[in-house]
Amino acid sequence: MEAASAVAMKGIEKIYPDGTQALRGVDFFLEKGQIHGLLGENGAGKTTLAKILSGLLPLTAGEIHLNGRRVRFAGPWEALRKGIGMVHQHFALVRPLTAIQNILLGQEGGGPLSRLEVKDAEKQVTEIMKQSGLNVPLDVRVELLPIGVQQRVEILKLLYRRAAILILDEPTSALTPVEVDALFEMLRQFKREGKTVVFITHKLREVMDITDKITVLRQGKVAGVLSTAEATPEKLAELMVGMKSLPAETRSEKPFGKTVLSVDGLRVRNDIGGFAAKDLTFQVRSGEIFGIAGVEGNGQTELMQALAGVRKIDKGKVTIDGKDTAGLGPRELFKMGLAFVPEDRRRLGLVMDFSVAENSILGMEDERKYLGRLRQLLWGKIFEYTRRLIQRFGILTPSETTPAKYLSGGNQQKLVVGRELNKEPSILLVAQPTRGLDVAATHFIRDLLIKMRDEGKAILLVSADLDEVMQISDTIAVIYQGTFMRVAPARELDRRTIGLLMGGVMPT
Amino acid sequence: MTQQKRSRVREYLSGMARPLGETALAIAIGLVGGAVIMLIWKYDPLHAYIALFKGAFGGVDEIASTLSMATPLILTALTFLIGVKAGLFIIGAEGQVYLGTVGAVAASLFVLPPGVHLLVALLFSMVVGALWSLPVAILKVTRGVHEVISCIMMNWIAVWLTRYMVNYPLVDPARSEKTITVAPTSRFPILIPRTELTLAIAVSIVAAIVIYYFLWHTSLGYQFRAVGLNPEASRYAGINQLRIIILSLVMGGMTAGLAGATQVVGRPPTWALYGTLANIMNLGFNGLAVAMIGRTHPIGSIFAAIFFGGLYTGARQMQVPGPSPSLPYIEQLGEVVRGTAGAGVTIELIGAVQGVIVLAVAVPGALDMLRKYLRRRRGR
Numbered sequence: 001m002e003a004a005s006a007v008a009m010k011g012i013e014k015i016y017p018d019g020t021q022a023l024r025g026v027d028f029f030l031e032k033g034q035i036h037g038l039l040g041e042n043g044a045g046k047t048t049l050a051k052i053l054s055g056l057l058p059l060t061a062g063e064i065h066l067n068g069r070r071v072r073f074a075g076p077w078e079a080l081r082k083g084i085g086m087v088h089q090h091f092a093l094v095r096p097l098t099a100i101q102n103i104l105l106g107q108e109g110g111g112p113l114s115r116l117e118v119k120d121a122e123k124q125v126t127e128i129m130k131q132s133g134l135n136v137p138l139d140v141r142v143e144l145l146p147i148g149v150q151q152r153v154e155i156l157k158l159l160y161r162r163a164a165i166l167i168l169d170e171p172t173s174a175l176t177p178v179e180v181d182a183l184f185e186m187l188r189q190f191k192r193e194g195k196t197v198v199f200i201t202h203k204l205r206e207v208m209d210i211t212d213k214i215t216v217l218r219q220g221k222v223a224g225v226l227s228t229a230e231a232t233p234e235k236l237a238e239l240m241v242g243m244k245s246l247p248a249e250t251r252s253e254k255p256f257g258k259t260v261l262s263v264d265g266l267r268v269r270n271d272i273g274g275f276a277a278k279d280l281t282f283q284v285r286s287g288e289i290f291g292i293a294g295v296e297g298n299g300q301t302e303l304m305q306a307l308a309g310v311r312k313i314d315k316g317k318v319t320i321d322g323k324d325t326a327g328l329g330p331r332e333l334f335k336m337g338l339a340f341v342p343e344d345r346r347r348l349g350l351v352m353d354f355s356v357a358e359n360s361i362l363g364m365e366d367e368r369k370y371l372g373r374l375r376q377l378l379w380g381k382i383f384e385y386t387r388r389l390i391q392r393f394g395i396l397t398p399s400e401t402t403p404a405k406y407l408s409g410g411n412q413q414k415l416v417v418g419r420e421l422n423k424e425p426s427i428l429l430v431a432q433p434t435r436g437l438d439v440a441a442t443h444f445i446r447d448l449l450i451k452m453r454d455e456g457k458a459i460l461l462v463s464a465d466l467d468e469v470m471q472i473s474d475t476i477a478v479i480y481q482g483t484f485m486r487v488a489p490a491r492e493l494d495r496r497t498i499g500l501l502m503g504g505v506m507p508t
Numbered sequence: 509m510t511q512q513k514r515s516r517v518r519e520y521l522s523g524m525a526r527p528l529g530e531t532a533l534a535i536a537i538g539l540v541g542g543a544v545i546m547l548i549w550k551y552d553p554l555h556a557y558i559a560l561f562k563g564a565f566g567g568v569d570e571i572a573s574t575l576s577m578a579t580p581l582i583l584t585a586l587t588f589l590i591g592v593k594a595g596l597f598i599i600g601a602e603g604q605v606y607l608g609t610v611g612a613v614a615a616s617l618f619v620l621p622p623g624v625h626l627l628v629a630l631l632f633s634m635v636v637g638a639l640w641s642l643p644v645a646i647l648k649v650t651r652g653v654h655e656v657i658s659c660i661m662m663n664w665i666a667v668w669l670t671r672y673m674v675n676y677p678l679v680d681p682a683r684s685e686k687t688i689t690v691a692p693t694s695r696f697p698i699l700i701p702r703t704e705l706t707l708a709i710a711v712s713i714v715a716a717i718v719i720y721y722f723l724w725h726t727s728l729g730y731q732f733r734a735v736g737l738n739p740e741a742s743r744y745a746g747i748n749q750l751r752i753i754i755l756s757l758v759m760g761g762m763t764a765g766l767a768g769a770t771q772v773v774g775r776p777p778t779w780a781l782y783g784t785l786a787n788i789m790n791l792g793f794n795g796l797a798v799a800m801i802g803r804t805h806p807i808g809s810i811f812a813a814i815f816f817g818g819l820y821t822g823a824r825q826m827q828v829p830g831p832s833p834s835l836p837y838i839e840q841l842g843e844v845v846r847g848t849a850g851a852g853v854t855i856e857l858i859g860a861v862q863g864v865i866v867l868a869v870a871v872p873g874a875l876d877m878l879r880k881y882l883r884r885r886r887g888r
Contacts, residue, residue, distance in 0.1 A: 310744055330746030342744055351738040353880070362734065363745035366727045376725045401519060 005065075006032040006196055007053065007084075007165065012062035014048050014220075022048040024220040025062075030165070035187055035197040037211035037228070039204075039240055041439055044217040046200045047089070050167045053198070054086035055079030085163030087154045089170045095143035099136050099153045100125060103160050121160075128159050133189050147297070148179035155186070166190065167198040172206055173464075176295050177503040184210050202240070204233045216240050250450055251490060252474045257286035260337075260458035261307070261427045266316035268299070268306040276302030278482040279316070284427060284458040289449065291461040291473025291490070295502050299482035300462040301343060304431050307460070308340040309333045320427055334363060339425035341417055343432040343462070345409075349416040352405040356397050357386040359404050360419050393418035394444070410441030417445055421452060428452065431462045446472050466498060480504045527803050530872040538868030542861035549857055556826050556851035556861070558844045563825025564818030566847060572703035576775060577817030578810075580605070580788075582712040583767035584795025585802060585809035586719050587760035591655075592804045592877060593723055594756035595736035595884065600644055600659035601764040602792030603666030604637040608765025609781050609788050610673045611636035612772050616691040625693035629773050630711070630766060637765020638758045640666065645757040649750045655757070663792075667785070674783045687772075689779045696774040708774025713810055715763055720806040732756060737880065767791055797866050800873030815869070819862050826853045 007030035014023040023045045030036050040046045051057040053064065055073030064071050066082055073079045076086070093102050104121050122138060129135055134152045142150055151171060158166055168187075172180045187197055187210055199211055207214050207228070214231055216223040216239040224239040261284040270276035276299040284290040292300055305311035307318060309330045318325045320336045330340070342348035350359050361370060361382055370385075372378050386400040393414045397407055404412060413433065420428065430449065434442040450472055453459055463469050469476060470490065477487040478501035485501040486493070500507045543553035564574050584601040591598030615629035644662060647653035678687040696706035723729040734742045735752045743749060771788050772781055781788065798816050802808030828850025831840040843849040853861070 308744070309746070329748075330744060332746075334746065340744070347738070348741050348744050351734050351741050352883070353737045354734070358730070361730075362741065363747075365730045365734075371727060375727055376721075377727055377730060379725070399519065 005029040006067060008063075008065040009049070009053065010063045010065070012049065012052060012064075013060045014045075014052060014057065015060045022220055023052075023060075026217065026220070026222055028053075028215055028222070029225075030196060030198065031213070032196050033191060033194045034212040035191055035199055035210055037207035037214040038198055038200045038217065039202065039207050039214055039236060040217035040223075041202055041240055044240075045220040046202075046217055047169055049217070050086055050169055050198060050200055053079070054084055054167055056086070080158075080161055080163060083162065083164040084167070085158035085161060085165070086167040087151065087158065087169065087171060089173060091150055091154050093142045093150060093153060096141055098139050098141055099145070099156075100138040102142055102153055103138075103157050105157075107161065125156060125160055128156060131193070132159060133186055134159075146179075148175050148182065151175070151183070152186075164194075165196045165198070167200070169200045170202070171199070172201065172203065177499050177505075180206075204236050204240075207231075207236065208233060250472060252287055252289070252453060254287055254454075256288045256474070257456060259283045259285050260321060261460060262317075262319045262322075263307070264317045264319075266303070266306065266318065267314040268302045268311060269314050270299075270302055275314070276482055277306070280482075280484060282477060282484070282487060284460050286426070286456045286458045287453060288475060289453050289459045289461055289473045290475045290477065291463065291469040292477050292479050293463070293466055293469040293498055293502060294479035296464045298479050300431070300479055303479075304340070304343070304429055304460075304462055307429055308338070308342070330363065334423060334425075337426035338429065339420035339423045339427075340429045341420050341431060341433055343435070345413050345416045350404045350412060353403055355401045355403055356390070356395070356407070356415060357382055357400040359415060360386045360389050360400075362419065364423070389415075389418050389422060392422075393448075410437045410444075413437060413441065413445060417448060421448070425457065427458045427460065429460050429462075432464060433461070434463075434465065434468060466495065466502075470495065470498070478502055527872065531801070531803070531869065534869045534872050535865075538865035541864040541868055545860055545864060546853065546857065551851055551853050551857070552830065552840075555830055555840070555844045555849075556853050558841070559825040559828065559850040560819070560822035562822070562845070562847050563850075564822035566825070568700060569703050570821060572700045572705035573821045574814060574817040575709050576704035576706070577821055578813035579706075579709045579712045579770050579774065580767035580791045581794055581798045581813035581816055582716055582809050583763045583770070584792050585798035585813060586715060586763040586795075586806060587767075587792070588796050588799040589802075589804040589806065589809065590719065590723075590732070590756050590760045590763070592799070593736045594732040594752050595739060596648075596655050596753065596756060598641075598644075598655055598659060598757065598760050599793070599796065600641060600655070600662050600757075601760065601767070601795050602790070603659075603663035604640045604761045604764035605768040605771075605788055605792045606666045606670040606785065607640045608633035608637040608768030609772055610670055610678065610768075611765060612694075612769035613678050613687050613690055613781055614673075615694055616688060619691070620693060622693040625691060626696065626773060629690070629694040630769050633765040633769035634762040635765070637763075637768065638761040640765075641757040641761030645754040648753055648757075670781075670785060671783065674781055674785075678781075680780065684783075686778070686780045686782045690773050694773050695779060696770075698776060704775050704777075706770075706774045706776070708770040711766065711770065711774075712813075715766065716806040716810050719759075719763070723806070728755070738884070764792060764795075767795070797870050800870040800877070801866070803873045803876060816866070819865060823855070823858045823862065825850050826858055827855060828852070 009026065009028040012023050012026045015021050026049060028049060038046045048057065052059045055076040055078050071082060094105065100118055100122055103125055104118065108116055125138065134156055136149055136152050136156060142153060171183060175183065190197055201207055208231065211228050213227050214236065215225050216236060218240060264281050266277055266280045267275060268277040280303065294300055302311055306313050309328055320338055323336060325333060325336065346352060351362065370378055370382055383400050390397060390400065395414045395418065396411050404415065407415065417433065433445050437445065449459055461469065461473060473490050475487065476490045476493050478485045478498055480502060481504065497507045539557065546553045546556055563570060565571055584605060587601040588598055611632035612629045615625065615632045620628055640662060644655050644658040647658045648655055674687050680686050680688045696708045699705045699707060723732060731747045732752055734747060735749050739749060768788060772779060778787060794816065798809055798812045801815060802812030830852040831843040831849035
């Protein structure tokens with residue numbers, strides 16, 4: 001098995017400068033002409049391993065052999081010269097440049113002052129497109145292309161550079177089901193051409209669908225290597241999560257209470273003037289988790305921003321406990337009982353250079369209870385409050401004065417969620433609450449939301465993680481291009497139906 | 509509780525160790541750099557630095573002179589660092605200093621009792637400084653004009669407006685090269701006779717402490733820092749950013765105006781503003797350097813300004829002719845230490861040495877700012 005390997009990575013260890021050990025002795029063998037799935041939870045070390053293979057990260061210990069010869073990469077350009085290329089989860093495209101300019105970037109040839117010659121390259125790229133079945137409009141600026149097409153530009157970039165081993169990091173995370181099918185067709189074509197593909201994902205059905213062989217990583221170690229033919233989703237899940245079963249879905253047992261958040265005919269514009277949300281109408285009742293499923297970029301972000309008071313409402317009416325919220329900002333909405341966990345905790349939920357204590361009062365810093373007579377901050381009281389917060393939500397931090405940037409992602413999220421829940425809101429908006437978190441933190445956050453629901457809070461959840469929406473929501477709405485394809489009690493919707501609706505297809 | 513407090517103090521001190529160490533290293537690098545320059549032009553760096561220290565801190569008069577140099581710099585450093593904390597790059601202190609000076613001189617057009625007159629002069633300078641920052645704030649808030657651009661423009665307008673004020677409305681009828689001398693009732697008391705040091709230094713230090721308290725111990729100061737570090741998260745938390753922009757510019761204008769006032773009502777023997785603006789020139793821009801040397805911390809600015817002031821007062825002693833080279837080296841040093849000899853460095857070269865030292869010492873603070881700025885741009 002080892003002899004036939006195109007790539008053999010042996011005993012790979014990686015310790016990041018901050019001391020995190022991402023990989024603890026991983027062996028990874030890649031056979032030529034296969035699609036190899038690299039499966040694992042968030043934080044299992046998949047991306048780190050891929051980045052080492054593509055020359056982006058130096059390894060701490062271990063060896064890489066390519067076609068039987070030991071190699072060392074000083075950077076991604078060296079890996080690419082040997083035919084290994086990676087498509088990252090977040091694309092490395094220059095948005096205002098056209099597709100062909102992006103493909104040529106760094107390979108323009110000629111001197112610094114010579115004209116960019118695209119004619120020959122265009123011919124070559126067209127040839128590659130014909131062969132591989134990848135179709136991309138070459139003269140269109142990349143920022144105007146849908147995500148799925150941008151991804152194809154990334155792949156074309158690698159093919160143009162003659163990559164024979166393609167590493168795709170979570171390539172389906174932002175794609176619609178239709179786009180996923182197209183991608184898979186492409187990958188099969190690569191295989192027929194004798195190219196090798198590493199397919200990184202945490203989605204079970206995808207590895208079952210497309211791969212020949214699967215390596216499962218768990219907490220920086222190989223949890224198992226098996227051929228897809230002998231794998232079952234249950235077996236993979238067990239290897240991946242290290243648990244017997246996937247968590248059961250939970251539904252509220254009590255009937256819902258009164259309507260807390262009512263949205264009527266809401267229309268919201270996006271940043272470039274189009275409509276992000278068109279005529280949305282729904283209610284969230286106390287004791288209910290209202291989950292919005294959908295591929296990212298279908299208006300969820302703008303909807304949440306509008307409800308949280310940071311984006312203008314174009315048309316429509318929003319009420320909280322029957323009171324109109326028109327024209328109110330985040331601070332007034334907080335006083336009406338609204339709390340908001342934004343989708344990007346690092347950018348929107350926290351001030352990373354602020355301490356845990358400072359972050360724990362963000363948005364409440366002018367509340368009476370923290371202020372003295374001169375409107376000075378009573379740090380003693382704030383520290384006390386922070387310690388209670390730390391305790392109640394199990395936030396792991398050296399102290400309350402540690403800057404938030406030194407906390408792990410899970411603890412940062414606990415801090416944000418804890419702060420918002422401590423506002424004792426009647427309606428809680430939660431966007432992507434478990435993105436990038438490990439299994440334990442994910443469970444913790446979801447359990448917390450369920451507990452809050454059982455205590456009678458109304459929760460509006462937006463998540464790109466379909467499993468999450470299905471697991472904890474009582475009511476599910478599927479959003480597609482700014483409108484709800486369907487709103488129904490969770491038990492009436494199955495995964496297949498939601499998947500189709502997310503892609504804009506009405507199931508028959 | 510007490511143990512918690514003690515551990516917090518320890519944490520605070522250990523948090524300060526790194527910036528202090530970095531600054532010490534930067535000072536050492538600056539001194540070595542200056543020494544290399546002096547060696548190239550065949551001056552003795554050891555003589556020069558001893559003379560520099562002697563001239564800056566060698567006696568009561570020298571210390572007084574250094575502190576009086578530091579007085580306005582503390583205030584202009586505050587202008588810049590308030591902006592940095594709120595996420596702005598305010599380089600308008602220069603013009604605000606000019607007009608603050610004019611405001612303080614103009615107060616002498618009134619007759620008021622002593623003490624009250626001083627307060628009125630200070631108030632005038634602060635109000636004028638704040639008003640001069642308003643166009644910058646309004647342009648930024650309404651039209652999105654970058655504060656660097658509007659500050660530069662306002663600085664140039666201030667130069668000519670101030671020259672006009674000095675040469676026409678406020679001119680001294682007897683000596684047309686300067687304004688009227690400010691009324692004795694509006695002057696700061698002199699702390700040490702026959703030196704330039706007045707009670708104005710206390711105003712600067714108190715201002716630094718007030719700004720420190722404001723930034724870290726009030727809810728509004730908290731909002732300044734939140735907006736400065738992460739404007740997006742602040743917006744999501746419902747902090748009114750436009751208000752913070754306006755307030756930070758206005759507060760900066762007030763301290764810069766005050767800096768101008770200290771140069772006329774707080775600095776003998778002139779008690780007036782020259783038509784060339786020579787006695788207030790560059791105070792605003794030097795404040796940037798001082799703020800960076802002080803790691804954009806108000807208390808740090810006090811020490812940085814004294815360092816900066818010392819560098820400039822000490823220059824006098826560096827120019828004094830050096831000891832006779834025929835003496836044994838140890839006796840040469842003795843003469844320099846006693847102050848009977850200096851280092852004989854020409855004034856132009858002293859400028860270069862000062863420049864190298866300031867540049868080196870400002871690097872850690874500048875890097876802090878750059879790192880924060882990049883993080884802001886990346887949105888983290």
